[in-house]
Amino acid sequence: MSAVNHPTHYRKDTGHEAIEVIEAWNLNFNLGNVVKYVSRNGKKDPNKYIEDLEKARWYLDREIRVRTQTLDKSLEKA
Helix, strand or coil: CCCCCCCHHHCCCCCCCHHHHHHHCCCCHHHHHHHHHHHHCCCCCHHHHHHHHHHHHHHHHHHHHHHHHHHHHHHHHC
């Protein structure tokens, strides 16, 4: 284990890393970042707990916008 390759603070609660879950669930970039920031929040720096959740929300809001725009475009064609 190293600070770059499988840092222990990302595995200690569940034994899983965010990247493993993201890949197993085949998540896109935005949703992968949501999982990453939620699963790691406060682990690297406890003082950034809220900041990490805000980052997760930013990516989730972005994904909702993208999917809403895609849905709106497909409904316009119908």
